[in-house]
Amino acid sequence: MKSITWRFITVLFTILFSLYLLVPSAIKFSTGKAIPKFPKDSDPWYYSYLPAETLQLGLDLMGGLHLVLGIDFEEVLKDSSTNLKNQLKEVTETAKIDGLKWEMTPNHEILVTFNNDETWTKVEKVISDSFSQSIDFKAQTNTTATLAISPFFEAEIRNRAIDQSLETLRNRIDEFGIAEPIIQRQGEEKILIQFPGVSDASRLKEIISRTAKLSFQIVRTSPDNPSGPPSEDELNALVSTFEKNTGTKLSPEKPVSQYLKTLNEFLLGKIPAGTEVLFNKETDVNTKETKYTPYLLSSEAMVTGEDLQDAYVGYNDKNEPIVNFQLTPLGATKFEKATGDNVGNYMAIVLDRNVHSAPVIRSKIGGGRAIIEMSSRYRNPQEVNDDAKDTALVLRSGALPARMEFLEERVIGPSLGADSIRAGTNSLLAGLGLILVFMGVYYRLSGIVASFALAFNGLLVFAAMAAFQGTLTLPGLAGLTLTLGMAVDANVLIFEHIREELRNGKSVNLAISEGYHRALSAIMDGNLTTIIAGLALLSFGYGPIRGFAVTLLIGLVASIFTAIFVTRLVFDYFVVSKEKQTLSI
Amino acid sequence: MKFFELIPSNTNFDFIGKFKIFVVLSIVSITATLVGVSQKGFNFGIDFTGGSMIQARFNEVTPIEDVRATLEKIGIEGASVVEMGASHHDFLITARNTDTTTNLDRKFVEAIGKDKLTIQQADVVGPKVGSELRASALRSLFYSMVLIMIYIWFRFDFRFAPGATVALIHDVIVASGFYLFTGREFTITAVAALLTIAGYSVNDTIVIYDRVRELMRVGGEKIDMKVTINRAINLTLSRTLLTSAFTALVVVPLILITEGEIQSFAMCMMVGLFVGSYSTIYVAAPMTIYTERYLNRNKAKAR
Numbered sequence: 001m002k003s004i005t006w007r008f009i010t011v012l013f014t015i016l017f018s019l020y021l022l023v024p025s026a027i028k029f030s031t032g033k034a035i036p037k038f039p040k041d042s043d044p045w046y047y048s049y050l051p052a053e054t055l056q057l058g059l060d061l062m063g064g065l066h067l068v069l070g071i072d073f074e075e076v077l078k079d080s081s082t083n084l085k086n087q088l089k090e091v092t093e094t095a096k097i098d099g100l101k102w103e104m105t106p107n108h109e110i111l112v113t114f115n116n117d118e119t120w121t122k123v124e125k126v127i128s129d130s131f132s133q134s135i136d137f138k139a140q141t142n143t144t145a146t147l148a149i150s151p152f153f154e155a156e157i158r159n160r161a162i163d164q165s166l167e168t169l170r171n172r173i174d175e176f177g178i179a180e181p182i183i184q185r186q187g188e189e190k191i192l193i194q195f196p197g198v199s200d201a202s203r204l205k206e207i208i209s210r211t212a213k214l215s216f217q218i219v220r221t222s223p224d225n226p227s228g229p230p231s232e233d234e235l236n237a238l239v240s241t242f243e244k245n246t247g248t249k250l251s252p253e254k255p256v257s258q259y260l261k262t263l264n265e266f267l268l269g270k271i272p273a274g275t276e277v278l279f280n281k282e283t284d285v286n287t288k289e290t291k292y293t294p295y296l297l298s299s300e301a302m303v304t305g306e307d308l309q310d311a312y313v314g315y316n317d318k319n320e321p322i323v324n325f326q327l328t329p330l331g332a333t334k335f336e337k338a339t340g341d342n343v344g345n346y347m348a349i350v351l352d353r354n355v356h357s358a359p360v361i362r363s364k365i366g367g368g369r370a371i372i373e374m375s376s377r378y379r380n381p382q383e384v385n386d387d388a389k390d391t392a393l394v395l396r397s398g399a400l401p402a403r404m405e406f407l408e409e410r411v412i413g414p415s416l417g418a419d420s421i422r423a424g425t426n427s428l429l430a431g432l433g434l435i436l437v438f439m440g441v442y443y444r445l446s447g448i449v450a451s452f453a454l455a456f457n458g459l460l461v462f463a464a465m466a467a468f469q470g471t472l473t474l475p476g477l478a479g480l481t482l483t484l485g486m487a488v489d490a491n492v493l494i495f496e497h498i499r500e501e502l503r504n505g506k507s508v509n510l511a512i513s514e515g516y517h518r519a520l521s522a523i524m525d526g527n528l529t530t531i532i533a534g535l536a537l538l539s540f541g542y543g544p545i546r547g548f549a550v551t552l553l554i555g556l557v558a559s560i561f562t563a564i565f566v567t568r569l570v571f572d573y574f575v576v577s578k579e580k581q582t583l584s585i
Numbered sequence: 586m587k588f589f590e591l592i593p594s595n596t597n598f599d600f601i602g603k604f605k606i607f608v609v610l611s612i613v614s615i616t617a618t619l620v621g622v623s624q625k626g627f628n629f630g631i632d633f634t635g636g637s638m639i640q641a642r643f644n645e646v647t648p649i650e651d652v653r654a655t656l657e658k659i660g661i662e663g664a665s666v667v668e669m670g671a672s673h674h675d676f677l678i679t680a681r682n683t684d685t686t687t688n689l690d691r692k693f694v695e696a697i698g699k700d701k702l703t704i705q706q707a708d709v710v711g712p713k714v715g716s717e718l719r720a721s722a723l724r725s726l727f728y729s730m731v732l733i734m735i736y737i738w739f740r741f742d743f744r745f746a747p748g749a750t751v752a753l754i755h756d757v758i759v760a761s762g763f764y765l766f767t768g769r770e771f772t773i774t775a776v777a778a779l780l781t782i783a784g785y786s787v788n789d790t791i792v793i794y795d796r797v798r799e800l801m802r803v804g805g806e807k808i809d810m811k812v813t814i815n816r817a818i819n820l821t822l823s824r825t826l827l828t829s830a831f832t833a834l835v836v837v838p839l840i841l842i843t844e845g846e847i848q849s850f851a852m853c854m855m856v857g858l859f860v861g862s863y864s865t866i867y868v869a870a871p872m873t874i875y876t877e878r879y880l881n882r883n884k885a886k887a888r
Contacts, residue, residue: 068714199704202691409709411690416640416705427842431835438834442589442827475774478839478847482781482854485835486788489828493792496824499588522795525740529733529791530784536729537780540721548777585588 004577007569015456018463025054025466055466057196058473058547061421063414064196065204068186068407069165075257075402076161078108081149084134085110088147091130097122106265109138110147120145158189161401165191171397172207190407201411203386211352211403212394214308215301216335216370219346219358220275235277235294242266250279250292257403260353274299278348280355295355297348302338307331309368311395313388316373321388323372325395332368340364351391424477431481432458435488443495445584449570450491453562454484460558461551470554473547483555489526490563493519495585508583509576516568523564527556592823600866601815601874607867611755618762627764630772630846631708633722635715636681637689640706643697646673656680659692669844675705722776729780730754733787741794744880748872749790752864756786760857764849774846775853782857785832789825789865793817797873810877814870829862 027050028034034054039047059066082104089102099115100123114120127135127147134153138146149157162185169191173181182194198204242263243249250259256279264276271277280293311325327335339347339361348358349372357373372391374384432455439447461480465472498515506514534556537549575583588594631638641652649668656664656678664680680689690707730753738746760782764771796817804813818825836858839851 070713405711406709407711407714409707411704411707413703413705415642415703423843423847427835427838430838430842434834434838435831438831442591444589474843474847475777475850478843478850479777479781481835481839482832485832486785486828488831489788489824492824492827492831496821496827499594500820503594518799522792525791525795526788529736529787530781532732532736533729533780533784536725536732537777539728540725540776545773545777548774552781 004569004573007565008573011566011569015459018459021051021053021463021466022055022459024050024052025462028054051467053467053469055462056469056471057417057421058471058476059194059196059410059412059417060474061417061424061472062196063199063412063417064194065198065201066408066410066412067193067205067208068409069191069193069208070189070405070407071161071165071191071401072257072403072405073158073161073189074108076157077149077154079401080153080157081108081110084131084147084149088112088127088131091126092123095122095126097126105146108148110135111144112147113144115143162189162191164401165404168212168398168400169193169208172394173204175393175397176204176207178204191404197414199411199413201409203390205406205409207390207394209404209406210390210394210400212305212397212399213352214305214395214399215350216303216338217297217299217301217348217350218338218342219348220272220296220298232294235296238267238270239263239277239294250281251290256353271296278350278353278355280358293355295348295358297350297355301350302347303327303331303335305395305399307334308395311392313392314371316371321374321385323374323388323392323395325370325372325392327368327370329368332366335368335370336364336366351395420474424474428458428477428481428484431484435484439488439491443491443585446495446567446571447585449567450488450495450563453491453566454487456566457487457555457558457562458484460562461554464554464558465550470550471547472551475545476547476551479548479551480555483552483559486530487555487559487563490519490523490559491567493522494563494567498583498585502583502585508580511583512571512576516564520564523560527560531556590823592826594823596819596822598819598822599815600818601811601870604867604871607863608871611864611868614762615755615758618758618765621762621765625765627761627771628768630770630775631679631681631710631715632773633715633719633771634681635710635712636679637710638680638706638708639676639678639690639693639704640669641676641678641693641702642705643674643676643702645701647676648673649676652676652678655693655696659696661689661692718773722773726757726776726779726783729783730757733783737787737791741798744876745794745797745873747876748869749787749794751872752790752869753783753786755864755868756857756860757783759860760853763853763856767849767852769849769852770846772846772849774850778850778853778857781854782861785857786861786864789828789861790869792824793821793865793870794873796821811874814874818866818870825862825865829858832858 024035035047035050035052036043037052085102085104088110089100092100097119099119101113103111103113105111112123114123123145134150135147136150138148140146166183166185170183173183173193178195178198180196182192184192186192193208195204245266246262248259248262250256260278267277275296276299277294277296280295281290282293283290307327307330309326309328309331311323314322314324316322342361343363345361346358347361349356349370351372374388374391432451435454436448436451439451441447443450458480461483464470494515497518498511501511501514502508531553534549534553537545538553540546540549574580649666652666653664656666661680664678667677667679669675669677678689678693689709690704694702694704730750733753734746734750737749741749757779761771761775761779763769764775793814794817797813800813800817801808833855836851836854840848840855843851
């Protein structure tokens with residue numbers, strides 16, 4: 001009976017190995033601490049013999065925050081084409097091609113105006129030499145040409161935008177200090193963030209949603225010069241005409257970017273070229289009223305967040321929190337020159353399209369140091385402090401390529417998670433218990449063997465999930481329960497076939513081998529079709545449902561093993577090899 | 586040897602003789618569901634429509650009217666408020682047509698008072714995600730059905746494929762009727778239920794087909810399909826009912842112990858178990874006989 005010995009060893013090994021894989025999970029759930037990948041000397045000696053992989057609980061079971069973010073790609077593309085335009089301008093200037101005018105069209109294409117064909121030929125050469133991958137020709141007249149980002153380059157820009165966002169978000173969340181966050185790409189263009197155990201979303205959302213684009217722009221409002229830019233009153237008048245015409249209004253509830261976009265389109269021609277209108281926003285802590293003040297700014301930034309080296313919280317002489325920052329050496333040089341050229345003008349510090357403050361430039365500023373004040377008079381101290389900390393954090397960890405959109409947001413409280421775990425395990429155990437009883441009544445000893453094979457199946461599912469660091473969710477537990485119910489089917493099929501053979505007067509041994517043999521094709525076909533359905537669910541790939549599909553699939557594969565291989569072994573050992581004449585079935 | 590049996594082994598019911606009544610019954614129930622879908626429509630969850638959902642537990646007994654009044658006060662229109670359990674503590678608030686910037690949960694907590702309730706769960710799904718999920722749900726349902734059909738074509742005679750396919754579609758439609766007629770929320774979990782039922786339904790059909798295949802191998806091609814199928818149904822009857830019963834055994838605790846989405850899932854599975862067994866006998870089998878007849882007639886014509 002050598003084959004029985006070998007099969008017995010296989011089954012025993014599988015059981016022991018499954019238990020071994022589950023030990024780390026058991027330790028994690030009882031002590032609350034996972035086994036480290038590289039155990040320290042202070043850890044128990046057996047830690048270095050255990051795998052680090054454990055079962056993961058889904059957010060629906062442990063509570064937490066789940067966010068799906070999208071990126072405003074339009075903004076990214078707009079920035080990229082403006083960048084390209086500037087590069088083209090620079091390159092053609094260096095190549096001494098004169099008589100060119102570079103502009104942006106409203107749909108983010110580059111419009112170049114030239115005086116004769118000869119110039120254009122030169123420009124074309126420059127483009128085909130250095131920009132052939134990134135620029136497509138869109139349209140052309142005698143004196144103008146429209147250029148646009150090529151599809152190839154656009155794909156790259158999108159890809160890079162996601163990567164950069166992931167990187168920036170990781171940095172920010174790392175600095176904020178959250179245990180075991182999940183930050184990953186979801187599909188092509190989305191970002192999935194999960195914070196286990198976090199239930200207060202507001203401040204985290206604030207940190208994530210801030211683009212942290214910093215720029216220093218010169219204020220162009222000049223009340224004295226009638227032919228120059230509009231005065232403050234004129235600016236206010238222009239803004240209220242716009243609001244009346246379009247029926248829009250600035251409010252803290254809505255994203256400002258859309259408002260600013262349509263406003264500046266409306267103001268085109270009414271304000272000098274190369275300027276834009278942005279607002280300073282302040283909220284009164286008592287009345288909760290938000291006041292917006294328009295500023296006319298030069299669109300060109302003196303320095304931007306890219307020139308930033310460090311940012312940290314400090315306090316001014318009134319002991320109010322401020323954000324100090326230090327520019328890179330290159331940024332400091334730029335800053336020194338720009339402030340020198342603009343002594344007496346106001347300089348707006350713009351963070352995420354919001355004018356934070358606009359101090360006057362008294363003299364040339366060297367050393368590349370500057371501060372942002374937090375306008376504390378309108379808010380309570382705690383809020384101002386948090387704001388300063390968060391601002392420094394997001395500035396330090398870098399800007400996002402564009403505004404993040406919250407596509408999906410789920411918060412699950414810890415008590416609900418605990419309820420779900422209880423409900424899930426209870427129904428799993430109740431289901432198993434019921435099956436054991438009924439199988440025992442119906443198929444007697446054979447039924448009990450099959451029930452233990454089922455429990456073994458459950459063990460295999462958990463072990464496999466632990467080994468692959470699978471996530472256990474409530475739908476996953478329901479899926480497992482269901483799999484166990486369906487896995488009985490294999491044994492029912494086999495037992496019914498065996499009974500049939502016995503009724504037909506076959507010997508016990510022959511009935512067993514015939515029964516297994518005849519049931520095999522139906523078991524295989526049935527399981528494979530359910531596996532197909534499971535794979536379709538997996539490809540659907542949506543959070544908790546993924547958990548359901550994974551447990552279903554692992555359970556199906558495991559059930560083929562337990563129902564056919566394990567129960568057969570028991571029969572072969574206790575019945576066939578002993579040449580028993582009766583069978584408890 | 587004696588066995589404990591609920592269904593005697595030597596049954597010989599004439600299933601096939603009476604199937605016309607059941608064909609009518611199946612057509613009626615499918616039509617009813619489809620008419621219901623077009624007239625009433627599913628109560629889609631926010632996963633599919635976009636919107637906000639809050640599950641709140643109040644510290645004190647709170648009348649449902651107060652919850653509604655608060656929602657009106659913070660300017661949320663057309664929100665549905667459902668009480669969970671009977672303790673007047675737990676409420677489920679669903680507001681569609683809101684987006685991720687609305688911050689319904691934060692406003693609601695502020696309006697009620699932070700120390701008066703705990704937010705058990707708060708979901709906000711943007712409209713973009715909703716339409717994407719809807720599309721991918723339909724896609725995965727469609728693809729799984731096509732793949733299963735191809736598998737059956739491949740594994741069995743093509744005479745069997747139409748029967749299994751029609752049975753599968755029948756089961757998925759009738760099971761989705763559960764969500765339709767109870768008005769329970771149709772969520773992503775419901776899609777999981779329907780897909781599982783699809784797998785289960787085919788599994789059931791396959792077992793009988795497997796028997797038919799076996800009988801045909803023994804009896805040769807000449808035996809009457811009608812008689813063979815009836816024999817196969819009788820032979821597997823015990824197994825068909827037992828497996829459904831055993832699966833029901835695990836589904837019942839789920840229905841009793843869990844609540845919300847998972848409970849709906851379990852209830853839908855229960856419906857699926859029933860129609861799965863039913864369709865094997867009264868949908869797949871007659872369809873196979875019809876297909877056989879149709880093919881024979883064509884063959885005769887060709888001669």
